[in-house]
Amino acid sequence: MHDNFDYNHIYEDMKQTIMTLLLMVAFTSAEAQVMKKEKDGTYIVNTTTLAQDVEGYNGATPVEVHIKKNKIVKVVPLKSQEGPKYVAKVKKDMLPKYENMNVKKGTVADVDAVTGATFTSEAIKENVKRGVAYYKKNK
Numbered sequence: 001m002h003d004n005f006d007y008n009h010i011y012e013d014m015k016q017t018i019m020t021l022l023l024m025v026a027f028t029s030a031e032a033q034v035m036k037k038e039k040d041g042t043y044i045v046n047t048t049t050l051a052q053d054v055e056g057y058n059g060a061t062p063v064e065v066h067i068k069k070n071k072i073v074k075v076v077p078l079k080s081q082e083g084p085k086y087v088a089k090v091k092k093d094m095l096p097k098y099e100n101m102n103v104k105k106g107t108v109a110d111v112d113a114v115t116g117a118t119f120t121s122e123a124i125k126e127n128v129k130r131g132v133a134y135y136k137k138n139k
Contacts (some may be wrong), residue, residue: 042068043139045131048078054130056123058083058084065126065131070104072109075128094121103132 035045047054048062055061058081066073075095077087097111111128113121 001086015060035134040068042073043135045135046078047127047134048076050130051127051133052057054123054126054132055119056080057119058082059125061120061123061135063127063131065135067103067132067135070100070102072101072128072132074099075124077124082120086120089114089117090120090124094124098128 023025033046034049037043043066045065045067046062047065048060051062052060061080061082062078064076064078066076075098077091077095080087093114094111111125113125
């Protein structure tokens with residue numbers, strides 16, 4: 001029997017390996033869930049991984065684009081580092097303009113940015129465009 005055997009080293013190695021595997025599974029699951037289809041026929045496109053490079057004032061601004069029968073039902077902003085008052089302005093003044101917009105006819109129409117929340121607006125517009133493009137390519 002080995003009196004000096006280091007069980008802590010084996011435990012730490014196993015713990016590190018398990019954490020790495022869990023992170024890989026979590027990342028793969030997030031990547032795989034870019035688009036899902038609901039029972040009612042609504043497609044939901046999550047732009048978290050589609051538009052990681054698109055930033056508002058404080059960073060990435062992912063959204064969920066809900067599309068049914070080739071029309072945008074709604075756009076839902078996801079968690080971001082944008083200021084709550086800017087996101088609230090965009091939700092109130094810009095996102096409703098996407099509702100019922102047809103995605104089949106070329107690209108999504110250009111929606112005006114919200115004054116006072118220009119960076120956030122522009123980033124969300126790009127997220128919507130990428131979400132719709134993904135839907136059209138992969139539905």
